[in-house]
Amino acid sequence: MEDEARRIAEEIVSEYRRQLESVRFEKDQVKNLVQDAIGKLTDSFNGLRSSSDEQLGLVTGLTSSMQDDDGGEDGSDKKINIRGFVSETDKILKTFVNHIILVSRQSMEMVHRIDDLSSQMAEIVELLNDINAIAEQTNVLSLNARIVAARAGQAGEAFSVVASEVRKLARNSHEFSDRINGVVRNSKKNIESAKGIVEIMASKDMSFAIEAKGRVDEMMAEVSEIDRFTAETIHKVTGVADQISNQVGVAVMSMQFEDMVTQLSESMEKKIHVLENFSQAMDPDILFGDGLTAVDRMQRLEQVLEGQRAGFNAVDRGAVQQSSMDEGDIELF
Amino acid sequence: MSGTISVERSDKETVINIKGRFNFEMHSQFRTAYQEDTSKGQKGRKFVIDLSGTEYIDSSALGMLLLLREEAGTNESDIEIINAKPEIRKILETANFQRLFKIS
Amino acid sequence: MLVSTFTLGDLYLGIDIVLVREINRSMECTPVPGSHDYIRGMLNIRGRVITLFDLKKRLGWSDNELGDGAGIKQYNVIMKTHSEVLKINPRLAETKCPWEDPVGLAVDQLGDVREIVDDNILPPPANMGGISADFVHGVVEFERNLLIILDVATVLGFDERSSG
Numbered sequence: 001m002e003d004e005a006r007r008i009a010e011e012i013v014s015e016y017r018r019q020l021e022s023v024r025f026e027k028d029q030v031k032n033l034v035q036d037a038i039g040k041l042t043d044s045f046n047g048l049r050s051s052s053d054e055q056l057g058l059v060t061g062l063t064s065s066m067q068d069d070d071g072g073e074d075g076s077d078k079k080i081n082i083r084g085f086v087s088e089t090d091k092i093l094k095t096f097v098n099h100i101i102l103v104s105r106q107s108m109e110m111v112h113r114i115d116d117l118s119s120q121m122a123e124i125v126e127l128l129n130d131i132n133a134i135a136e137q138t139n140v141l142s143l144n145a146r147i148v149a150a151r152a153g154q155a156g157e158a159f160s161v162v163a164s165e166v167r168k169l170a171r172n173s174h175e176f177s178d179r180i181n182g183v184v185r186n187s188k189k190n191i192e193s194a195k196g197i198v199e200i201m202a203s204k205d206m207s208f209a210i211e212a213k214g215r216v217d218e219m220m221a222e223v224s225e226i227d228r229f230t231a232e233t234i235h236k237v238t239g240v241a242d243q244i245s246n247q248v249g250v251a252v253m254s255m256q257f258e259d260m261v262t263q264l265s266e267s268m269e270k271k272i273h274v275l276e277n278f279s280q281a282m283d284p285d286i287l288f289g290d291g292l293t294a295v296d297r298m299q300r301l302e303q304v305l306e307g308q309r310a311g312f313n314a315v316d317r318g319a320v321q322q323s324s325m326d327e328g329d330i331e332l333f
Numbered sequence: 334m335s336g337t338i339s340v341e342r343s344d345k346e347t348v349i350n351i352k353g354r355f356n357f358e359m360h361s362q363f364r365t366a367y368q369e370d371t372s373k374g375q376k377g378r379k380f381v382i383d384l385s386g387t388e389y390i391d392s393s394a395l396g397m398l399l400l401l402r403e404e405a406g407t408n409e410s411d412i413e414i415i416n417a418k419p420e421i422r423k424i425l426e427t428a429n430f431q432r433l434f435k436i437s
Numbered sequence: 438m439l440v441s442t443f444t445l446g447d448l449y450l451g452i453d454i455v456l457v458r459e460i461n462r463s464m465e466c467t468p469v470p471g472s473h474d475y476i477r478g479m480l481n482i483r484g485r486v487i488t489l490f491d492l493k494k495r496l497g498w499s500d501n502e503l504g505d506g507a508g509i510k511q512y513n514v515i516m517k518t519h520s521e522v523l524k525i526n527p528r529l530a531e532t533k534c535p536w537e538d539p540v541g542l543a544v545d546q547l548g549d550v551r552e553i554v555d556d557n558i559l560p561p562p563a564n565m566g567g568i569s570a571d572f573v574h575g576v577v578e579f580e581r582n583l584l585i586i587l588d589v590a591t592v593l594g595f596d597e598r599s600s601g
Contacts, residue, residue: 094429097427097428097429098428098429100392101392101395101396101399101428103392103396104392104393104395104396105395105396105399105400106396107393107396108360108393108396108397108399108400109396109400111357111360112360112364112400115360115361115364136462137462139547140460140461140462140512140547143441143460143547143549143550144459144460146441146454146550147441147454147457147458147459147460147550150439150454150455150550151455151525160550164550167549199357199393202357202392202393202396203356203357203391203392203393204391204392204393205391205392206390206391206392206395206424206427206428207424209424209427209428210420210423210424210427213423213427
């Protein structure tokens with residue numbers, strides 16, 4: 001009877017120890033699984049946050065490259081963007097208009113000079129007419145001189161020779177001025193045709209400039225509208241990214257229950273340890289040893305119970321009381 | 334088809350009124366209109382270009398206005414362009430004339 | 438003989454230089470009311486009053502043949518009078534210069550003074566354009582032109598044949 005009880009007791013203790021080992025193993029497994037999952041989740045959330053930040057960076061970079069005003073100014077940053085293109089077009093248009101006006105101004109100045117030249121030519125013609133009038137008077141005079149010489153007969157012959165020489169001079173002078181007149185007439189024709197060419201250079205219809213300017217202004221307005229829309233979009237994207245960041249923060253913070261799990265696991269380990277002690281205290285030799293009275297056994301059992309209680313109490317005092325993170329401050333962990 | 338120019342002179346001011354098309358063909362008329370004042374070398378004379386009757390303007394007219402400004406002495410005289418129709422005003426502004434003339 | 442030449446339209450005319458007193462550019466003249474249409478008017482040259490004949494009208498040219506601006510840029514050939522010629526060439530004065538009043542002829546362009554060999558002077562051809570043979574003393578072929586020497590007496594209305 002005694003031996004039978006001792007054998008059963010030994011079996012109980014042995015089974016009890018085995019179960020304790022199993023509990024310890026599963027507890028460790030839970031702990032490992034939780035730690036592993038927390039690690040992966042934290043990595044994943046942090047990855048999400050950095051992806052969101054990267055996305056925001058890309059959007060901001062993309063739109064700022066579209067808006068970059070000073071892109072071509074310093075020459076170091078030759079980014080092509082719409083605003084830059086439009087303002088460059090505007091600049092080219094202005095240069096073109098200025099050029100046309102400059103050409104017109106210079107052409108008109110040339111026309112003034114040509115007109116001055118024409119009036120000087122007219123003065124030359126006037127002078128030539130005067131020369132012709134003088135030549136004509138000389139001609140009449142020489143003719144009259146010859147008439148007088150003819151009346152003088154032989155005596156007038158020398159006089160007549162002089163008179164006809166004078167007449168030749170008058171005729172030469174007339175021919176000469178006629179030739180000058182011809183040259184002047186040709187020059188006038190050339191001047192008129194030069195003036196025609198200058199007219200073509202000077203006269204440009206300006207409506208093209210107005211139309212082009214209008215289109216550039218329209219484009220400018222459109223670019224401003226795009227800029228406004230872009231700024232709005234960036235603002236929204238930034239808002240969304242901030243939200244993601246905040247939520248990821250909350251999630252990562254939530255992942256810190258790992259510490260609690262560790263503490264609970266340690267507490268469980270201690271309790272398992274206490275239970276192991278109990279199994280040792282419950283050594284069948286202590287209860288079933290030779291010559292032990294019933295009172296002795298009672299006393300030994302009470303001692304074991306007391307020891308066990310004390311062990312559990314010690315473990316409980318150091319254990320975490322919280323069951324939810326919401327109930328306490330995270331700083332406590 | 335070109336325009337006509339009329340001139341009104343007072344002691345200090347010459348008002349040049351341009352009607353119709355202000356283009357190349359007007360160059361003699363336009364020059365004659367101010368030459369009397371500018372050739373004397375008189376400083377501080379005011380020129381008023383009245384475009385109320387002007388229907389069209391081309392680049393040669395812009396050139397003529399620039400020459401008037403130069404011959405009148407850029408700094409000594411002020412030149413005012415008045416009553417330009419919206420289309421013509423647009424051309425003057427595109428040419429940046431508001432920096433060189435008083436446009437009103 | 439010496440001939441003073443000038444033109445009248447297409448005609449090349451000449452007058453014996455002894456009969457010519459002087460040549461002037463055309464000037465203002467005072468019309469004579471009631472006179473022949475070929476009397477252009479009266480000229481005053483240095484105090485002498487001269488009757489000016491419009492030669493074209495005297496030759497009977499129509500208005501068409503007078504041409505544009507007729508008389509505006511012309512010359513006046515002022516003739517000597519009978520007594521003036523008499524002092525130089527009495528024979529010529531008697532035969533070719535019967536007039537005593539100072540007269541002049543309005544012509545177009547002045548020519549020159551030409552020396553003509555008398556033997557080369559031919560009688561006027563039968564049908565000359567622009568001038569009646571009555572007014573022609575003779576013609577000379579001169580540098581491919583036909584120089585018509587005027588009979589001034591008939592031009593001025595002194596009919597040589599009827600008077601003597």
